[in-house]
Amino acid sequence: MPPLALSMVMLGIILGTLMVTSANHWLTAWLGLELNMISIIPVIAKQKHLRSTESATKYFLTQAIASALMLFSSTLNAWQTGSWDITQLNEVTSILMIPALAMKMGAAPAHFWLPEVLQGSTLTTTLLITTWQKIAPITLLYMMSNHAKSNIMLLIGLLSILVGGWGGINQTQLRKMMAYSSIAHLGWTITAMSITPNIALLNIIIYMTMSTPFFLLLTTTSSKTLQTMTTCWLTSPTTAMVLTLLLLSMAGLPPLTGFTPKLLILDSLVTHKLIIMATTMALLSLLSLVFYLRTTYLLTSTAPPTTTQSTMLWRLKPNHSQTAATTIPIALFNITILPAMLT
Template structure:
């Protein structure tokens, strides 16, 4: 991609997100969402094959439907209340707004586009779709959290945790597996949004911090399937250990960082007399734990700690060790920040 085109696309993505996060008018927020959507489509379709074009088309159609629902809901709200203020959303219009924002983010049941889009694009673009592209709709959901129906948020969140864990078990493609992992983490965020919005933002922030070095390491090793994960230890034990710790942290195992937001979420749900929901969320998270542990097993326990000769070493990039050295401090900071979170 030409540098000027890449600069314009990056500028559009950043500007669209900033417009949404700083907006207090529904039309301004809608324009920011549209700018953000249009800017990332060329990045999804930049590969010259039909799969990337199909992914870009699916992304455009689903995001356009969600944007139309957002515009219709905000217009209906302005007609009923006489105000375009984002914080003045009534309960009737929030019934349309919440599913539209859930479709924007890739939450269940409108999540089917996310695995297909991630499978047809590069790992770097998949990182943007699962992290940066969620900032704008999550900001809107955070803004209207006081005016939304908590039962709908709890139902969407619980369904996202279930589908995210159940769908990830059957995947051998890493990008699809991370798409379902994103849906599951998004379920924890949406569930908490109606109870403690600040903890919901903490949860999604920690997920983005853990996902960034994970996707970058997968990109540097050209890892696309679970089978290719078995050669990491023989080529770079450091990368294999870091990836294993990040996967375990995303699973929510103590004492890693991913355990902190889940503990806070369950504690607040119990404090708000939602013990049954907290128990169901904790049990459903075991589904996600299955494919996280399977990936960790392939990384660290399927090959001896020796330099093995593999016929697939040609797929690894020459700058693999340099990238690992640069990402090691970031990854270690992300997965060992737990003591600071508990203070």
């Protein structure tokens, strides 16, 4: 892609997200989401390959359906209440808006497009879809959280955790595995959004902080399948160790950073007398733990004195390594500053 075209596309992605996060009017938010969607489609389809074209088409169709449902529900709300304010929603509009935003984010049961789109995209585009593209719909969900139906939010969150854990177990492609990981983390975020929105924002921010260096290191090592991960330790032990810590952090194991938001969400659920919901979520998170631990086992199983027969398919790229190195400490060790963030 030419530099001028790439700069225009990235400007559209950034401006679209900023329009949504600063909007107080449903039409302004809808325009921001449309600008964001139109800008990222060339990024997905930039590869001269049928798979990338298919991914861009699937992304466009699902986002267009979600935008149409969102526009319909906001128009219905304005017809009934006389207001286009995002924070002023009636019950019917809230019921329609939550599935629209869930489809925008890729939460279950409207998750079908996310693994296929990520599989047909590059690792850099995958990072963009799983992090930056979720900011706008999560912001809208946060702004309307006071009027959202908690039963629907809890159901979508629980279903997303189940689908994310169950779907990721059977994957050997890293991009599809991270897609289901994103769905599972969205489930935790949506569940917390109906009870304690601030903890939900903390959870998604920490997930984005953890997944950014993970995808950057995958780009550095050109790893796309579980088989290619087995040669990581022989070429760069430091990269393998950091990837292992990042995976364990995303799994939510203490004392790493990913454990803190899950603990806070479970504590909030128990405080609101939702003990069965908290127990179910904790048990379903074990499904995600299976494929996280499987990947870490493949990363560390070839550590000395063990050898591997797999062919080394990559070499390190120094520029990407430096970019990833700046975000790794934040992703792994910001647990020490979390109490100050919550007070």
